[in-house]
Amino acid sequence: MGQTIVNSEAWTVLLGGGALRAEDLRAVRERTLHLVAADGGGDVALRHGxxxxAVIGDFDSLSDLARSEIPADRLHHIPEQDSTDFEKCLTRIDAPMILGLGFTGARIDHELAVYHVLTKYPSKRCVIVGEEDVCAHVAGDIEFDVELGSRVSLFPMGAVTGRSEGLRWPIDGIEFAPDLRVGTSNEATASRVRVSFDGPGMLLILPKDSLWSLVDGLLR
Structure with a gap:
């Protein structure tokens, strides 16, 4: 990991340059203290006032206008090319919860790289907020509240097994892997769902209206 740039006891927004709804940014900023931009996310932040x-990245997509409008001491240029801007940020933010917006809906390779990084750093609590869904890496147990019938999807980034309570199709004993078995569009049969996994590697994907329940589950 790189040297910490943002150290906070408060939740932090991490903003990328992908798809972003203004209402989502407003909603998460009501519960967070800091906003960090990943490279070109600095331009997105300025467009939303x-x-x-802090802006962290290799600055290959940060505009000259953004560089002139954002104070110089908030610009953290990390020139190495062995990691993505998302990884540069995630490894330099020390916060109890990171809410990532603007990391979906644009380039597919960039979005996939985000999910790779989530599983690479299981100690980081980070939720990616998309236009329709929220996604987090789960390495262990989590309980979360949802509406009956809500979609609960599981996508493995590696070989992993788990157990569940409150799902229409229990996952107990199933061997998950990207090239073997995934758990798309399971369904909640209880208002509280519990899933647990034998190690890192599983992405939990829920409808966006379950954001704060997912956050609470990760922090619990």
Whole structure:
């Protein structure tokens, strides 16, 4: 990991340059203290009237205008090319919860790289907020509240097994792997669902209206 740039006891927004709904940014900012931008996410922040507390990245997509409008001491240039801007940020933010917006809906390779990084750093609590869904890496147990019938999807980034309570199709004993078995569109049969896994590697994907329940489950 790189040297910590943002150290906070408060939740932090991490903003990318992908698809973003203004109402989503407003909603998460009501519960967070800091906003960090990943490279070109600095331009996105300015378009939404926000000056980020820090911009971290290789700056290949940050505009000259953004560089002139954001204070120089908030610009953290990390030139190495062995990691993505998302990884550069995630490894330099120390916060109890990171809410990532603007990392879906644009380039597929960039979005896939985000999910790779989530599983690479299982100690980081981070939820990716998309246009329709929210996604987090789960390495262990999690309980979360959902509406009956809500979609609960599981996508493995590696070989992993688990157990479940409150799902229409229990996952107990199933061997998951990207090239073997995935858990798309399972369904909640209880208001509280519990899943647990024998190690890192599983992405949990829920409808966006379950965001705060997912956050609570990760922090519990």
């Amino acid at each position: 926000v000056i980020p507390d």
